[in-house]
Amino acid sequence: MAICRDLIRLDTSNYGTGEGPGERAAAELVMELLTEVGLEPELFESRPGRASVVVRLEGQDPSRPALVLHGHLDVVPAAAGDWSVGPFAAELTDDVEGGMIWGRGAVDMKDMDAMILAVVRQLVREGRKPARDVVVAFFADEEAGGKFGAGYLTREHPGLFEGATEAISEVGGFSVDVDGRRAYLLQTAEKSLAWLRLIADGRAGHGSQVNEDNAVVALADAVARIGRHAWPYTPTPTVDALLRGVADLTGLPYDGARFAEDPAMVDALVAALGPAAKFVGATVRNTSNPTQLEAGYKANVIPGSASAVVDVRLLPGHEVAGMATLRELAGPDVRIETVHQDVSLEVPFTGSLVDAMVDAIGAEDPGATVLPYTLSGGTDNKWLSRLGITGYGFAPLRLPAELDFAGMFHGVDERVPADALKFGTRVLDRLLRTC
Incomplete structure (x- = not known):
């Protein structure tokens, strides 16, 4: 302490x-x-x-x-x-x-x-x-x-x-209450990380003129499309294993084959994790959140360029398809540059080290359950x-x-x-x- x-x-x-x-x-x-x-x-x-x-x-x-x-x-x-x-x-x-x-x-x-x-x-x-x-x-x-x-x-x-x-x-390793029983979430996966800069180029000019090549408008459209995109629910091995474990603890229904088609089923299981649902809820699908905007220097000047930064987290195994979707959402008038990018991770919830971690928890908290989960960060x-x-x-x-x-x-x-x-x-x- x-x-x-x-x-x-x-x-x-x-x-x-x-x-x-x-x-x-x-x-x-x-x-x-x-x-x-x-x-x-x-x-x-x-x-x-x-x-x-x-x-x-x-x-x-x-x-x-x-x-x-x-x-x-x-x-x-x-x-x-x-x-x-x-x-x-x-x-x-x-x-x-x-x-x-x-x-x-x-x-x-x-x-x-x-x-x-x-x-x-x-x-x-x-x-x-x-x-x-x-x-x-x-x-x-x-x-x-x-x-x-x-x-x-x-x-x-x-x-x-x-x-x-x-x-x-x-x-990982912290406890959550699931239907009155204590469970520990052991992190066995991480989403990939991509901080992306969106850049729109246009024609600079006076703010009082008609301008159909406005970089701010092109950027704003792209940011709105990306920020509002409803990424589909997508199962991964770790999330599937976690939700099966939550279903066992709560008695709530779960059918992995219906993961993408039944978001309400997934949401109910995620909600059963209490405060930890904030973490887990971001791991049932990809996310893309605009976080920064930059354009212009004066109220009556249309800038020649505008940029934004988007924080993108893609599920393990879905990076290529996710980036293709982002390029489509950005549109032909906006280019994408990488600020920082890193890999996703996912490993099985098995092996001698996992067994040792589970046993160490069990020795100090008998009867507790240990479940795998994916980190959204x-x-x-x-x-x-x-x-x-x-x-x-x-x-x-x-x-x-x-x-x-x-x-x-x-x-x-x-x-x-x-x-x-x-x-x-x-x-x-x-x-x-x-x-």
Whole structure:
């Protein structure tokens, strides 16, 4: 708990420009906490202030493939005026038994960073080794796509991850209430990411004249078509497995063969996940949301060009068809440029690591169910996948049923129960001993 609060107090806001406070202060704290117990971590700066930390723990059986256990040190910005408490004050309140920790990063993801540090420090202090080698990494820049963090390290220092085949990080392992029963969502898939710039060129001129080649009009039409497009419900293996599990818990009907034809059936199962429905509801289809607009410099001047940015998230296996649809929606008068693009991920809900994660949850919360799910956003597992490393989202937290955990990602008043951190630390410790 103390580590989490100390990390939150360090403003590591990532504005997506490559500038800002950076992660250096948090990286130095991580270095201090790891060296204090006798480890020899390394700090890497991709540019001044943009710092990541990596250390490798020797396992009981170093001949086995290594595991990467990673988090990110940056957070999205927070407007203090919107918060009930100071976003970097790390206040501890008595909202729930054991207390609630408030602040930017309490959910995304200094909570998991703190759990990783607590487990690693305890292992070393007690002279215990994990079951296999573990590469522990704290990355910079995840909130802006990872270019200066995981991207930099996987490109420039791939040897740090030598022999690793699997990885664990955000966003999964948290509990939800499903019809009065607790279920944990283990992330086994991520949508692809594409930040696309739409550009329309036209004929500049005086605002008082007739202009049938107005770039703003062409852009506005394209943005409206893309933003209003009703993407069809599309099943993927992970979403299908999740909804089957929810159907088993609730008794609600589910027929995977009718997924696309019966949105109401899908919506009912998604709704049964409570607050987590916000996450899951975005994974039953592709999404494309306009987020930025730019055009003109004066009220009476028709600009020669106009641009917009669209945040596109496509389902695993549907990227090619999705991009073709976007080009059609944009139309012939608007060109598309890529601002940032990254892959989708999807792995089976099977294997020894998955079994170990399920068992670790079951040992601490007997009778709970673990279900796979797809993340609508993305994680640094995308970068690790370029090295052939299979990634999962598993930041285990046992949460109060009424807590809107999913809604606090990038939201205001981020907070996490202190007891949830203690639970997650126990689960991670058990996992490293058995996986």
